[in-house]
Amino acid sequence: MIVVNPRPRSEGRSAGRFGRLAATLAGALAVLLAPAAALALGAPDTAARxxxxxxxxxxxxxxxxxxxxxxxxxxxxxxxxxxxxxxxxxxxxxxxxxxxxxxxxxxxxxxxxxxxxxxxxxxxxxxxxxxxxxxxxxxxxxxxxxxxxxxxxxxxxxxxxxxxxxxxxxxxxxxxxxxxxxxxxxxxxxxxxxxxxxxxxxxxxxxxxxxxxxxxxxxxxxxxxxxxxxxxxxxxxxxxxxxxxxxxxxxxxxxxxxxxxxxxxxPSAQARNDEPARLLDWAWNSFRLYPLLRQGELIGQAPVWMGAEDSVPVTVARDVAVTMAPMDRGSLRVVTTLSEPLPTPIRRGDVIGQLRVEYDGAVRQRVDLVAGADVPASSGLTALGQRLGWLFH
Structure with a gap:
C-alpha cells in the first residue's frame, strides 16, 4: 500500500519501482500546496426540508x-x-x-x-x-x-x-x-x-x-x-x-x-426562487475542482510474478479529480493498494488494484488501477530461473 498526502510520506512497499508511484502521486498533489485564501465553510441553514x-x-x-x-x-x-x-x-x-x-x-x-x-x-x-x-x-x-x-x-x-x-x-x-x-x-x-x-x-x-x-x-x-x-x-x-x-x-x-x-x-414559491440560487452560489463559491490524474496516465510500475517482463505499468481507469474546500487540502490522502507480485498473464486494462481518495476523514472516491500493457507469462528457462529466484528470495 502507498499513501500520499500533501506532505508526502510512504508506507509499505514504497521503495524501488513502487516508490515512483508515490513520487508521481506526490507531484499530482503538489498543486494543492499552492497558497489559497481559506473560505468559510459549513452547510448553510435552509428552510427546505x-x-x-x-x-x-x-x-x-x-x-x-x-x-x-x-x-x-x-x-x-x-x-x-x-x-x-x-x-x-x-x-x-x-x-x-x-x-x-x-x-x-x-x-x-x-x-x-x-x-x-x-x-x-x-x-x-x-x-x-x-x-x-x-x-x-x-x-x-x-x-x-x-x-x-x-x-x-x-x-x-x-x-x-x-x-x-x-x-x-x-x-x-x-x-x-x-x-x-x-x-x-x-x-x-x-x-x-x-x-x-x-x-x-x-x-x-x-x-x-x-x-x-x-x-x-x-x-x-x-x-x-x-x-x-x-x-x-x-x-x-x-x-x-x-x-x-x-x-x-x-x-x-x-x-x-x-x-x-x-x-x-x-414554504412558498418565493422561497423556491431564493433558496436554490443561494445554495448553488454557496457551492460554486466555496468549493474548487482539483484535477489529480488523467485516465491512462502512467503513475508507476508494479512487479509481476512469472512474466515475460518483470513489471507492468500502472495507470488509472478514469480521470481523477476532487471537489473540495481549499481549507480541506491539508487532509487529502491518496492511497493505492496492489497485490504484489501480480500473477501473469496480464492484459492491458486488467484491474490490478485500487486508488482511494480521502479527505476530511472520509473516503471520497475509489478508482480502479489498471495495467497499462500486456505482460505474457514467462516460459522455458526464463520461467525456471524466475521460480528459483523467487524461492531463494
Missing part, C-alpha cells in the same frame, strides 16, 4: 439535508416521464413526430396543464414541451398512455427504470406526480435521476431549459425560476403539492463544474 447537492464533475456530495428521507416528488416526477420518453425515442419505439390521441383521462386532469383538446392528436415533441415547460399533468398522462397503453402500465415501467438507475427508495404511482401515499422518492434519488437525464440524453436536455411554450393559443412560461436568474442554471424541473411543499431539481454549469441540486419542502 430536504436538500441534496452534488458536483457531477467528481460525484462529491456538497450538501445533504435529509437526502434519504422519503418525500412527495410532486411534479418532479415528470423527470422520469421525460426519461422514459427519451429512451423510447432513442430506441425507435416512438418518434418526436409520432402523434398521441388525447383521452378523456388526460384531458380532464387538474392542476397545471398544457390545455390539450379532448380527442385531438398531439405530437410527442409537443407533449414533451408541455410536460417540461408547462408542467402539464395532461401531457404526462397522454405520454404515459401513448407509450404504455395506460398510466398504471407506465407507472410499472417507471418503477422498473428507477430500480435500474439505482433509485433505491422510490415508488411511482402515476406519471405526473399527482398526490398518492404510495408515490414517493428521496432527494438523493431525484439527484440520481437528474444525473442520468443529463448524461444519458444530452440531445434532449434543451427542452428542460426552454423558457416559454405556446399551445392551443395559450402561452406559458417555464416554472423553473432559476432560468430567469443569473445563477448559471439551465434545467430541470419544479414541483409543488400541499404535502410535498415547493420543490425544485436544478442543474447548471459554471467554470467547467456542473452541479445538481434537489430541494423540497420549501
Amino acid at each position: 430536504q436538500v441534496y447537492l452534488v458536483d457531477l464533475s467528481t460525484g462529491a456530495v456538497l450538501m445533504d439535508k435529509n437526502g434519504e428521507t422519503r418525500m412527495a416528488p410532486s411534479s418532479m416526477t415528470k423527470m422520469m416521464t421525460a426519461y422514459l420518453t427519451y429512451e423510447a425515442t432513442v430506441q425507435g419505439r416512438t418518434t418526436l413526430d409520432t402523434t398521441v390521441p388525447i383521452s378523456q383521462t388526460a384531458w380532464k386532469m387538474g392542476g397545471s396543464r398544457m390545455f390539450v383538446k379532448l380527442g385531438s392528436q398531439v405530437r410527442v415533441e409537443d407533449l414533451l414541451r408541455g410536460l417540461l415547460i408547462d408542467s402539464g399533468n395532461d401531457a404526462a398522462v397522454a405520454l404515459a398512455e401513448g407509450l404504455a397503453g395506460s398510466e398504471p402500465a407506465f407507472a410499472a415501467l417507471m418503477n422498473a427504470k428507477a430500480r435500474e438507475l439505482g433509485m433505491a427508495d422510490t415508488h411511482f404511482m402515476n406519471a405526473s406526480g399527482w398526490p398518492d401515499p404510495n408515490h414517493y422518492t428521496t432527494a438523493h434519488d431525484l439527484a440520481i435521476l437528474a444525473t442520468h437525464l443529463i448524461r444519458d440524453f444530452p440531445q434532449f436536455y434543451h427542452y428542460e431549459s426552454e423558457r416559454t411554450f405556446t399551445w392551443n393559443g395559450i402561452r406559458q412560461g417555464n416554472r423553473n425560476p432559476l432560468l430567469y436568474h443569473p445563477v448559471s442554471v439551465d434545467g430541470i424541473k419544479t414541483g409543488h403539492t400541499e404535502i410535498g411543499g415547493y420543490g425544485l431539481t436544478a442543474s447548471g454549469e459554471r467554470q467547467g463544474r456542473r452541479l445538481v441540486l434537489v430541494v423540497n419542502g420549501l
Whole structure:
C-alpha cells in the first residue's frame, strides 16, 4: 500500500519501482500546496426540508439535508416521464413526430396543464414541451398512455427504470406526480435521476431549459425560476403539492463544474426562487475542482510474478479529480493498494488494484488501477530461473 498526502510520506512497499508511484502521486498533489485564501465553510441553514447537492464533475456530495428521507416528488416526477420518453425515442419505439390521441383521462386532469383538446392528436415533441415547460399533468398522462397503453402500465415501467438507475427508495404511482401515499422518492434519488437525464440524453436536455411554450393559443412560461436568474442554471424541473411543499431539481454549469441540486419542502414559491440560487452560489463559491490524474496516465510500475517482463505499468481507469474546500487540502490522502507480485498473464486494462481518495476523514472516491500493457507469462528457462529466484528470495 502507498499513501500520499500533501506532505508526502510512504508506507509499505514504497521503495524501488513502487516508490515512483508515490513520487508521481506526490507531484499530482503538489498543486494543492499552492497558497489559497481559506473560505468559510459549513452547510448553510435552509428552510427546505430536504436538500441534496452534488458536483457531477467528481460525484462529491456538497450538501445533504435529509437526502434519504422519503418525500412527495410532486411534479418532479415528470423527470422520469421525460426519461422514459427519451429512451423510447432513442430506441425507435416512438418518434418526436409520432402523434398521441388525447383521452378523456388526460384531458380532464387538474392542476397545471398544457390545455390539450379532448380527442385531438398531439405530437410527442409537443407533449414533451408541455410536460417540461408547462408542467402539464395532461401531457404526462397522454405520454404515459401513448407509450404504455395506460398510466398504471407506465407507472410499472417507471418503477422498473428507477430500480435500474439505482433509485433505491422510490415508488411511482402515476406519471405526473399527482398526490398518492404510495408515490414517493428521496432527494438523493431525484439527484440520481437528474444525473442520468443529463448524461444519458444530452440531445434532449434543451427542452428542460426552454423558457416559454405556446399551445392551443395559450402561452406559458417555464416554472423553473432559476432560468430567469443569473445563477448559471439551465434545467430541470419544479414541483409543488400541499404535502410535498415547493420543490425544485436544478442543474447548471459554471467554470467547467456542473452541479445538481434537489430541494423540497420549501414554504412558498418565493422561497423556491431564493433558496436554490443561494445554495448553488454557496457551492460554486466555496468549493474548487482539483484535477489529480488523467485516465491512462502512467503513475508507476508494479512487479509481476512469472512474466515475460518483470513489471507492468500502472495507470488509472478514469480521470481523477476532487471537489473540495481549499481549507480541506491539508487532509487529502491518496492511497493505492496492489497485490504484489501480480500473477501473469496480464492484459492491458486488467484491474490490478485500487486508488482511494480521502479527505476530511472520509473516503471520497475509489478508482480502479489498471495495467497499462500486456505482460505474457514467462516460459522455458526464463520461467525456471524466475521460480528459483523467487524461492531463494
